[in-house]
Amino acid sequence: MEKMYYTIGEVAEMLGENTSLVRFWATTYSEFIKPVRNKKGNRLFTSADVANYKIIHHLVKERGMTLEGARKRMHDNKEGEDKTVDIMASLNRIKAQLVEIRDMIE
Secondary structure, three states, rough: OOOOOEHHHHHHHHHOOOOHHHHHHHHHHHOOOOOOOOOOOOOOHHHHHHHHHHHHHHHHHOOOOOHHHHHHHHHHHOOOOOOHHHHHHHHHHHHHHHHHHHHHHO
16 A cells, blocks of 8 residues: 655655755755645655656666756656656566576576
């Protein structure tokens, strides 16, 4: 069962980044990431926000795009259907399964 909201710490852990970067990207990419705040004022992110974070992370950290270049790519991809991140995650899962099978055979 998928959670409704994720804390900034959970998002940072998913991305392997620190919370200050997650906070910075929430501000920098406010048109794509729209956290709600709880009564304490803490940011809470939806699964759509997390998906956008993963795309931004892929574009900036893995592909080496500038912040503005990533923003343009996100705008050009209005439906949010950039599947590169999903494909990479699937390939990594398949690779892990294959390595596990290989290790069982050896």
